Amino acid sequence: MELRQLRYFVAVVEEANFTRAAARLHLAQPGVSSQIRLLERELGQPLLDRSGHSVTLTEVGEAVLPYARAALAAAEGARQTVEEFTGLLRGQVTIGFVSGAVTPEFDVASALADFHDDHPQVEIALTEDTSERMLDALRRGELDIAAVGLTDEEGPPGISLQVVIDEPLVAAMAPGDPLIADASRTEIPLAALRDRPLISLPRGTGLRGVLDRACAEAGFRPRIAFEAAAPPVLAQLAARGLGVAIVPALPTEAGSAFGLRTLRITEPRLRGRVALAWRTAGLSSPAAKALLGRLRTALPR
Numbered sequence: 001m002e003l004r005q006l007r008y009f010v011a012v013v014e015e016a017n018f019t020r021a022a023a024r025l026h027l028a029q030p031g032v033s034s035q036i037r038l039l040e041r042e043l044g045q046p047l048l049d050r051s052g053h054s055v056t057l058t059e060v061g062e063a064v065l066p067y068a069r070a071a072l073a074a075a076e077g078a079r080q081t082v083e084e085f086t087g088l089l090r091g092q093v094t095i096g097f098v099s100g101a102v103t104p105e106f107d108v109a110s111a112l113a114d115f116h117d118d119h120p121q122v123e124i125a126l127t128e129d130t131s132e133r134m135l136d137a138l139r140r141g142e143l144d145i146a147a148v149g150l151t152d153e154e155g156p157p158g159i160s161l162q163v164v165i166d167e168p169l170v171a172a173m174a175p176g177d178p179l180i181a182d183a184s185r186t187e188i189p190l191a192a193l194r195d196r197p198l199i200s201l202p203r204g205t206g207l208r209g210v211l212d213r214a215c216a217e218a219g220f221r222p223r224i225a226f227e228a229a230a231p232p233v234l235a236q237l238a239a240r241g242l243g244v245a246i247v248p249a250l251p252t253e254a255g256s257a258f259g260l261r262t263l264r265i266t267e268p269r270l271r272g273r274v275a276l277a278w279r280t281a282g283l284s285s286p287a288a289k290a291l292l293g294r295l296r297t298a299l300p301r
Helices: 003-015 018-025 029-043 059-086 108-118 131-140 206-218 231-239 252-258 286-298
Strands: 091-097 122-128 145-150 159-173 187-189 198-200 224-227 244-248 261-266 271-279
Touching (some): 003 059, 018 029, 108 122, 108 286, 122 286, 131 145, 131 271, 145 206, 145 286, 159 231, 198 206, 271 286
Parallel strands (some): 091 145, 198 224, 198 244
Antiparallel strands (some): 145 271, 159 244, 159 261, 159 271
């Protein structure tokens, strides 16, 4: 029994198809089939049922699969341990970002570039999604690290956090809006936005969660007129008079560039927070641990 046979067996099970498994393994399909038949011959029992449109496990195959995966995981663990001792990192790290998280202050690109220079054998995969879905993906082990927007003061169970962005939320509106008739006004209570069309990030983002929760506690449902995935787009929509945008505090020059006035939201004071997140139980690979350490050091707290 060889590790490659177990690897081929697991790939075919996960793809439910010999051709797709061969493509995933970058091998010819007949070679994959031949090696699995050799494995079945050695074990004395068929592991796969090939009679249907897709390949399925036999009863024996179902019993063997956990051991095959454990053997492959043990071999990978041994390889990673040796590489840790030699200082060589390999593998893949998957990182997720909530839309709008990457800012000049949150300079992820530079941190990733520096890490790649030091560890060129590590493949970094980036994805973008809502905070809720990424937190679920972290718990399932589909993501190693994520930059997520926070709705609560504390993170969800099983997830560790390091806050890297913490800014007040403001109401941004076009000149001439009745809310800014008083030029000296700098704040606005949340209740004043009860009947106004609002422009916000989509559901599932931390900022939207903060807004929805605060409005519910104030006794009303926000009237969301437009949603967009990036704060600059929200500002552009507000500048055209389509509603009041709820965004993190804008630098003075950014507000001027969009032709916007901003008022800090009070009663309650709302904050937009973005945090690095990872599984409290630990990361799955030395490469992921090293990259998390680099990000935690390089990014602001």
